[in-house]
Amino acid sequence: MTTEVRIKADEARRLKADSAFSAFVQEVRDEQIKLFADSGAADVAVREEAHAMMRALNQIEMKLDAAMTAETFLDRKQRK
Numbered sequence: 001m002t003t004e005v006r007i008k009a010d011e012a013r014r015l016k017a018d019s020a021f022s023a024f025v026q027e028v029r030d031e032q033i034k035l036f037a038d039s040g041a042a043d044v045a046v047r048e049e050a051h052a053m054m055r056a057l058n059q060i061e062m063k064l065d066a067a068m069t070a071e072t073f074l075d076r077k078q079r080k
Contacts, residue, residue: 009071
């Protein structure tokens with residue numbers, strides 16, 4: 001269990017530090033914002049899809065942060 005937490009945290013840190021990964025995520029985010037902003041009044045499906053993509057990107061970032069936080073909690077627990 002502790003090894004798995006540390007491996008996930010390490011992988012999360014590597015992804016968050018990877019400039020290529022960050023650039024790709026930002027590119028997708030920017031495209032979705034543009035789709036949302038440029039959509040017409042009747043383009044409900046386009047806005048819904050852009051919103052879903054933004055939520056997915058946010059979820060990925062939250063999962064990465066959670067993996068790193070889990071390691072922090074594990075370290076604090078083991079110090080006691």
